[in-house]
Amino acid sequence: MSVNVNTVYTTVLTILNKEQRGYLSPYEFNNLARQVQLEIFEKYFEDLNQYLRIPQTDVEHSDRTENLDERINIFRTSGQLNRIPATSSIPKHYMVPTTDNFFDSVEFHRMGTLSVEGTEIDRLGRSEFYNIRRSPLTAPSLDFPVYLYEKERIFIEPDVDATVGVNETEVDIDFIRKPIDPKWEYTEGVNGIYIWDMASSTDFELHPSEQTEIILKILLYSGVVIKDPSIMQTAMSLIQKQESEQKS
Amino acid sequence: MSLIKETNQQYYAGSQIILVESEIIGVAMNPEHIGPYTFDEELKIHSVDSVNPNDAYHFLNNFVWEYSVDGFDPYIILEPSTGEYHIKDNKFILTGGVWAAGYYRVRLKDSNLGSYTGIKLKDIVNNFIVGYVGAGKLIPSVRTADVLFHAKRGLQEFSYDTLKSIKQQELSIPNSLSIALPQDYVNYVKLSTVDDSGVKHIIYPTRRTSNPTESPIQDTDGSPIQDFVGENIEAQPVAETRYQSSSKAGTNVFTINERLGKISFSSDLVGEIVILEYVTDGLANDAEMRVPKMAEDAMYAHIAYSILASRSNVPEYIVRRFKQDRGAKLRNAKIRLSNTKIEEIARVIRARINTF
Numbered sequence: 332m333s334v335n336v337n338t339v340y341t342t343v344l345t346i347l348n349k350e351q352r353g354y355l356s357p358y359e360f361n362n363l364a365r366q367v368q369l370e371i372f373e374k375y376f377e378d379l380n381q382y383l384r385i386p387q388t389d390v391e392h393s394d395r396t397e398n399l400d401e402r403i404n405i406f407r408t409s410g411q412l413n414r415i416p417a418t419s420s421i422p423k424h425y426m427v428p429t430t431d432n433f434f435d436s437v438e439f440h441r442m443g444t445l446s447v448e449g450t451e452i453d454r455l456g457r458s459e460f461y462n463i464r465r466s467p468l469t470a471p472s473l474d475f476p477v478y479l480y481e482k483e484r485i486f487i488e489p490d491v492d493a494t495v496g497v498n499e500t501e502v503d504i505d506f507i508r509k510p511i512d513p514k515w516e517y518t519e520g521v522n523g524i525y526i527w528d529m530a531s532s533t534d535f536e537l538h539p540s541e542q543t544e545i546i547l548k549i550l551l552y553s554g555v556v557i558k559d560p561s562i563m564q565t566a567m568s569l570i571q572k573q574e575s576e577q578k579s
Numbered sequence: 580m581s582l583i584k585e586t587n588q589q590y591y592a593g594s595q596i597i598l599v600e601s602e603i604i605g606v607a608m609n610p611e612h613i614g615p616y617t618f619d620e621e622l623k624i625h626s627v628d629s630v631n632p633n634d635a636y637h638f639l640n641n642f643v644w645e646y647s648v649d650g651f652d653p654y655i656i657l658e659p660s661t662g663e664y665h666i667k668d669n670k671f672i673l674t675g676g677v678w679a680a681g682y683y684r685v686r687l688k689d690s691n692l693g694s695y696t697g698i699k700l701k702d703i704v705n706n707f708i709v710g711y712v713g714a715g716k717l718i719p720s721v722r723t724a725d726v727l728f729h730a731k732r733g734l735q736e737f738s739y740d741t742l743k744s745i746k747q748q749e750l751s752i753p754n755s756l757s758i759a760l761p762q763d764y765v766n767y768v769k770l771s772t773v774d775d776s777g778v779k780h781i782i783y784p785t786r787r788t789s790n791p792t793e794s795p796i797q798d799t800d801g802s803p804i805q806d807f808v809g810e811n812i813e814a815q816p817v818a819e820t821r822y823q824s825s826s827k828a829g830t831n832v833f834t835i836n837e838r839l840g841k842i843s844f845s846s847d848l849v850g851e852i853v854i855l856e857y858v859t860d861g862l863a864n865d866a867e868m869r870v871p872k873m874a875e876d877a878m879y880a881h882i883a884y885s886i887l888a889s890r891s892n893v894p895e896y897i898v899r900r901f902k903q904d905r906g907a908k909l910r911n912a913k914i915r916l917s918n919t920k921i922e923e924i925a926r927v928i929r930a931r932i933n934t935f
Contacts, residue, residue: 468728475724475727
């Protein structure tokens with residue numbers, strides 16, 4: 332499931348070139364495409380927070396939280412933390428994985444749930460981490476472990492995999508990976524014409540339902556590139572209309 | 580989906596046998612396994628070395644692994660070397676050694692007989708989070724530590740007056756006439772002596788003497804004397820020892836000295852067997868951290884009320900609603916746990932009538 336990068340590029344060019352307004356080179360398009368993909372992707376998490384506070388309908392296909400979850404789902408994956416033994420200055424800790432459980436290389440973006448043997452590990456801030464350890468009633472245990480996430484390192488209390496190699500234990504992590512940058516690659520044809528190279532191109536990883544928004548947002552930024560305020564205004568008003576429909 | 584997963588053998592005998600039809604050679608890469616053993620409890624080895632029964636820490640494994648060629652007794656305890664297996668998902672992953680065909684039996688060290696009467700505290704916490712916490716519910720989010728805190732406090736409070744958490748120790752009174760309070764002692768329920776027929780006779784605390792908490796040494800003016808760090812110098816209180824050796828001392832009495840953590844008895848009880856019944860808070864050890872199923876709902880209500888009551892911006896009417904709910908469910912739990920049976924009441928009444 333993805334949005335074809337060539338469809339987006341040709342649509343943007345078609346709209347831009349109407350009345351000979353201007354042209355967007357593949358290099359400019361690729362930069363704008365990366366920016367737009369990240370912008371839409373980042374907005375998912377804010378939208379999710381907003382939707383969760385509003386009662387949703389249970390009718391199929393119209394629950395906004397579920398629909399949004401479908402879009403985020405593309406980037407949700409899981410893996411196992413990399414164990415880093417203690418040194419004289421840093422206690423034993425863990426690093427987020429660079430390969431997920433599906434053997435794909437991934438760039439970590441947002442922390443999900445940490446678990447060990449099916450037991451969820453609670454995330455705490457530094458002061459809670461201290462306080463909880465001090466109370467005999469809430470002190471972390473193998474049944475209720477906790478972790479601290481600082482400087483891209485994960486410190487888990489208590490030592491959940493002290494018996495590695497005895498009772499095989501790994502710390503699992505569910506996380507959101509960063510989307511892969513879209514790229515419209517080409518070969519040069521006769522008269523310097525750009526011919527789409529499908530094999531080397533990378534599609535937008537966003538859900539197909541985002542195609543319109545991607546095109547509108549690229550158009551908005553293209554208006555800045557080609558210095559045409561009418562393009563910007565039209566794109567902006569269409570984006571606002573779409574957003575108000577989605578959130579009303 | 581039913582709650583009982585274990586077979587009758589796993590429950591009553593605490594063991595499970597798995598047949599291995601042909602010899603397995605343990606290898607490090609892509610090793611074969613024996614199992615899984617389907618106990619409710621997770622099988623755990625203490626350390627790499629403790630797989631061997633001759634290791635000093637073998638007793639900390641929660642099971643014993645045995646073998647029989649034909650499935651009949653006697654089973655012999657397996658003696659693998661270090662690193663010949665490890666456990667994952669209750670499967671024995673065979674990374675070394677040669678494992679003959681035959682019957683492999685796992686025997687749990689702790690019996691779980693009667694375990695169905697209660698629910699583990701960690702299950703209470705997990706159930707509560709599943710049932711009461713989430714988007715669209717009154718508690719949208721909560722930290723597990725908060726739920727755990729209120730669950731443990733609830734278990735402590737319930738232990739004092741709702742749950743049947745009375746424990747008993749049978750003790751012999753030594754020549755010193757004092758015995759130590761149990762490690763998990765919170766308060767006593769009663770003390771009784773046991774006669775030759777095994778019948779209990781209640782003994783009572785005396786009010787004619789007491790156990791002073793301090794006995795400072797005084798100078799001639801009556802002021803306490805201090806040592807070189809400025810603290811009062813203490814002497815051994817004599818009130819208790821004088822009372823025990825006095826002819827005015829009562830018989831069949833005791834005093835509790837909470838400062839020293841001891842119970843002292845009158846001298847006529849030396850050598851007697853006493854039964855100490857006491858309450859604990861239910862949190863002393865993991866095995867005790869169970870809530871009777873009769874009080875499960877009361878515990879959920881207690882946690883929900885405690886969380887909502889300690890939160891800001893929760894309307895007072897909601898807090899009140901949960902308080903009432905908690906009270907009603909706790910009352911129900913007390914009635915259920917009081918175990919009143921009509922036949923037993925009838926029997927007591929009949930016995931009374933016959934004595935007139």
